[in-house]
Amino acid sequence: MTHNERIRYKRRQDAAYQAGEDAVTSFQAALALAGMTLPSLSNDGPVAGHGFVRLGGCNATFANRLAEVIAAGADALQHQR
Numbered sequence: 001m002t003h004n005e006r007i008r009y010k011r012r013q014d015a016a017y018q019a020g021e022d023a024v025t026s027f028q029a030a031l032a033l034a035g036m037t038l039p040s041l042s043n044d045g046p047v048a049g050h051g052f053v054r055l056g057g058c059n060a061t062f063a064n065r066l067a068e069v070i071a072a073g074a075d076a077l078q079h080q081r
Contacts, residue, residue, distance in 0.1 A: 017053030
């Protein structure tokens, strides 16, 4: 791999890592709006050149509540269109 190729690769990896960080921040903010937190939510670094977010585990009650919030948000979006 040439020096320029290594630089381009590192830039892509850095951008993918930042995309994961941004996604974690956005997801945490969205959960906070619903009064929810997912402590295991984290950036898992770049995977195959893409940001990768680890959602982690949660109990069934939390998963059901998250599903309700997502469904309500999706329903609200449908009514906006």
